[in-house]
Amino acid sequence: MPNALILEALAKPGPLVSVELRLPRTDLDRAGGMSAWIDLHHSLGRLTRDGLFVFLTDNAVGAAEEESLAHVGANVGASVDLRRIVPILTTKHTLEYCETFAARAASDGFDALTVLGGDTTVGAPRCVPHGRDLREILRARVPSLALGGWVNPHRTVEEQIGFIRPPHAYAEFALSQIVSHHSLAGVAWLLEAMERARLTVPLVFGVFLYRSANPATLATLGRFFPVPAEQLTREFAGGASAEDICARSIRELRRIGAEKVYVSNLGNRGAGRRLTKILECV
Numbered sequence: 001m002p003n004a005l006i007l008e009a010l011a012k013p014g015p016l017v018s019v020e021l022r023l024p025r026t027d028l029d030r031a032g033g034m035s036a037w038i039d040l041h042h043s044l045g046r047l048t049r050d051g052l053f054v055f056l057t058d059n060a061v062g063a064a065e066e067e068s069l070a071h072v073g074a075n076v077g078a079s080v081d082l083r084r085i086v087p088i089l090t091t092k093h094t095l096e097y098c099e100t101f102a103a104r105a106a107s108d109g110f111d112a113l114t115v116l117g118g119d120t121t122v123g124a125p126r127c128v129p130h131g132r133d134l135r136e137i138l139r140a141r142v143p144s145l146a147l148g149g150w151v152n153p154h155r156t157v158e159e160q161i162g163f164i165r166p167p168h169a170y171a172e173f174a175l176s177q178i179v180s181h182h183s184l185a186g187v188a189w190l191l192e193a194m195e196r197a198r199l200t201v202p203l204v205f206g207v208f209l210y211r212s213a214n215p216a217t218l219a220t221l222g223r224f225f226p227v228p229a230e231q232l233t234r235e236f237a238g239g240a241s242a243e244d245i246c247a248r249s250i251r252e253l254r255r256i257g258a259e260k261v262y263v264s265n266l267g268n269r270g271a272g273r274r275l276t277k278i279l280e281c282v
Contacts, residue, residue: 001172004111004146005083006053010173010202015254017279018053018204019271020264025059037071039269044076046272048084055114055175055262058088069101073108082109086148088175090118091126091134098127098134102142113138114148114175119224132163135170149174151203153186154226157193164201171201178206178264181252182228188256205258209246209265209274212236243274247281 001007009016021043024036047054056072069087076082087110089101105113115138117131128134135147149171151160164174179187187205194201208225210218213236218229235245250261266274 002111002144002146004172005081006086006112007146007172007202009053010204010260014259016053016204016260017250017275018055018260018262019047019266019275020055020057020206020262021266021268021271022057023059024268036268037075040072041076043266043268043271044072044085045080047275048080050272052084052275053262054085056085056087058090058092058116058118069104069108073104073110083111085110086112086114088114088116089134090116091128091131092118092124093127095127095134095137099138099141102138102145106142106145111144112146112148112173114150115171116150116175130163132169132171136168139170146172148172149201150176151190152177153179153190153205154183157189160190161193161197161199165197165199166201169201173202173204175262176203176205178208178225179253179258180207180228180249182231183226184252184256187253187258191257202260203258204260204262205253207246207249207253207261207263209242209263209278211242211265243277243281246278250278250282 021040024033024040028036044054072085073082087105089098091098102113115131115135118126120126128137131150135149138145139147147170149164149169151164151174153160153176163169164171210232213233218227218232221227222229232245246263253261263275263278
């Protein structure tokens with residue numbers, strides 16, 4: 001098994017909180033792009049120096065991401081441990097691009113890579129049918145990288161178990177689709193099925209910072225993952241803050257044994273401050 005800092009952290013008992021950040025949009029003008037990259041670098045620096053892991057999303061637009069990977073590796077500074085940054089790569093690129101991306105990641109000092117299939121309804125087509133197919137190729141090409149997979153607690157448990165079952169999943173860990181305290185049943189079923197199957201692949205469950213109950217925003221988000229819009233609307237109407245709601249999800253997930261989480265939608269500016277406010281509520 002590859003050596004990777006995140007695998008050491010996931011193997012330890014107890015809670016773990018990590019973060020998902022998005023790369024700056026490629027359609028920003030020069031000034032906007034520079035500002036966005038500065039914000040990202042500041043957040044990466046603070047979060048990693050605080051001992052957190054950061055998953056960096058793949059916007060699946062080709063060469064821009066390859067340049068972004070080099071940008072992160074070259075400009076976050078020597079004080080940032082790149083082993084705490086885990087890029088996300090989808091199959092929605094050419095195979096040549098994916099192989100080059102993985103090789104560059106290992107060369108730059110990253111030691112883990114999350115490899116997902118990617119949404120089939122939008123964007124470029126997949127270069128291989130499933131994420132595990134790409135992980136198999138990358139395992140042979142760049143064996144030093146720890147590879148992460150993907151599970152979705154909102155779907156059939158047996159199917160999801162198959163996606164991470166060794167050895168054919170080629171995944172040392174897996175991220176989950178966004179869940180919350182309103183979807184605990186699916187998480188519990190997945191954990192129980194893993195225990196029955198004696199699977200020990202560490203799972204990192206996604207938690208989303210919903211900043212409001214704006215119907216249009218929730219409807220847009222609902223195109224990408226299940227959003228408990230009615231329940232969130234009631235919670236915000238009852239006086240709960242965005243941080244309160246996110247913290248409740250983390251607390252409830254821990255209660256049923258889902259102790260490792262990543263927090264999404266913190267934004268690149270001030271991500272550390274927002275995360276601190278959430279954890280103060282946990």
